[in-house]
Amino acid sequence: MSLIGSDRVRAVVGLGATGLSCVRFLASKGIEFYVVDSRDNPPGLEQAKEYCPEARIFAGDLNILETLGVTELFVSPGIPLSTPVLSRLAEQGVAMRGDIDLFCDYVDAPFVAITGSNAKSTVTTLVALLLQACGKKAKAGGNLGLPALDLLEANTDFYVLELSSFQLETTPALKADLACLLNVSEDHMDRYKDLYEYQRVKQRVYRGCKAAVCNKQDILTAPLLPEGVPVRAFTTKSPDLKEFGLLKDSEGSWLCRGVERLYHTSDIALKGAHNYANILASLAMLELLGVDVKSAGVAQVLKTFCGLPHRCQTVRVHDKVTYVNDSKGTNVGATLAALQGLGTSNRKNILLIAGGEGKGADFKALAKPVADFVRVVYLFGKDAARIADVVPKGTEVKLLESLDQIVSSVDQDGQEGDIVLFSPACASLDMYKNYEARGDHFAQLVNALLVNKL
CATH class of the missing domain: 3.40.1190.10 (Mur-like, catalytic domain)
Structure with missing residues (x-):
């Protein structure tokens, strides 16, 4: 289906990787569009200027959309359709589309x-x-x-x-x-x-x-x-x-x-x-x-195929303790899957590291697998206390300030045959740029344990 049509007024809403891909693609098809972002200096702004005239780029306020006569928006995934200006435009019949559409x-x-x-x-x-x-x-x-x-x-x-x-x-x-x-x-x-x-x-x-x-x-x-x-x-x-x-x-x-x-x-x-x-x-x-x-x-x-980085990835085995990086475990379901996948019946040999920005999640579902498989839970970050509230009695909980402190504590607590599972059940943005940076930090700390003991 061709998008070329003089009766349509289009805008890409939100830059970043996805928004910029829309910019490049629309430009490659010879289609005119605006670029609008709520941030004053969004990622991809300079690249966007290579494909869209600067006079058609607006940064700092999404409300400008209401003055452009738009009929069709390509909205980046990170921007909720419940954003007030988008809700108003949708009610007026403006099409809300995305890169996949x-x-x-x-x-x-x-x-x-x-x-x-x-x-x-x-x-x-x-x-x-x-x-x-x-x-x-x-x-x-x-x-x-x-x-x-x-x-x-x-x-x-x-x-x-x-x-x-x-x-x-x-x-x-x-x-x-x-x-x-x-x-x-x-x-x-x-x-x-x-x-x-x-x-x-x-x-x-x-x-x-x-x-x-x-x-x-x-x-x-x-x-x-x-x-x-x-x-x-x-x-x-x-x-x-x-x-x-x-x-x-x-x-x-x-x-x-x-x-x-x-x-x-x-x-x-x-x-x-x-x-x-x-x-x-x-x-x-x-x-x-x-x-x-x-x-x-x-x-x-x-x-x-051994899987992707930060997804139940074995970092190393140190002093017969296996360290697993599951930093991509950014929600409760991911951590449940990791615990159930690595846990062994009648053996509480997992040391679980969790915490971060919980995104409004209910952590109660963690209680049973923690009771079944986990000996110690180490918590840090914004929602550490909320996770601590659901840890069942009989499982030790340690609330610490940083991942550095946690890895040091785990090193003291680990026993032969243990699995140290870093599966936060939370997003990383309260302390890290993204889950990759968080996982890399964990891996660096674990690898440093070996260096420090040489």
Whole structure:
């Protein structure tokens, strides 16, 4: 669909990586637009001036939009549609769109849309790698890596997009060739009034899709689709016919399709139930895309793919204590998955480090896995006290001022066979630029332990 039309007045609202990708793309199509940002000096401002006349760029106040006669806005994901000026313009009939909606106008190859509260980056990356290993030209991006519009290129076989709830808000009709909702748990409760409003936004990934994959163990991911749309489910329990799941026998645990054994878990680099769920979801998607899930290329990727940085990533084993960096655990659901994936029944050998900006989340769900698997909880950051309130009696809690202090304390407390899990269950912005900086700091502190003891 061409966007060129003299009756439309467009503006890109909010710069940064996504907004700038919209700027570049619209300019490449010869389409006129404004750029408006609430910040006086937003990231990407100088680059935007290379594509948009400076007289059409307004920084410092979004209310200028009401004077420009706009009919169509491309709103960056970080800006809520509830922002007063956007609400007023929407009531007047101004279209609220986003980069993914614009991507859908121009994409000419099949695309996979993946969302969820957790694991979407890992699964998006894995699906792209598996397709590539099977000889397909697949490109991954969206909320991960390159913005979706920067991926568009001739002769691409598949696009694999990670989508956030924020991106789905401005995508009314995605129409993905394959859509997957991995899981739903509380996140961004500072933006949504409750879990169910958040879930409704996540469910938008299924709108108009040609096929779907959902999580059998999470009813909130179940799609409501017309009869005839193929759906595959995955589970970490025994699968039914056509489902992907785990089976155990005298030889150990297997990733299966129905009763068909596909891969023994000993032949897979990723470990833990949460990671097996990610692989099973990926295999279900491959099947719906018509790719042989038992091919040599798939087997090789599963044998070598160790996951992404800051996602249950082993930093090192020091004094027979394993240090795991899960700084991407920015919500309660992520930390639950890490605890359940790494925890061992009847053995409280996890030392959990958590805390940060809780985004309005309810931490009560952490109580049971903490009681089951955790010996000591170390807390820091803005919402440390709120997390402490839900830690069950019998589990030691230490509230400290900094990650430096925590790693020092953990070094004194750790015993042979322990797992030190840095999975904050919170965002990082109260103390760090982003979760990557937070995770890097943890890794530096852990590596310094070894240096200091040499």
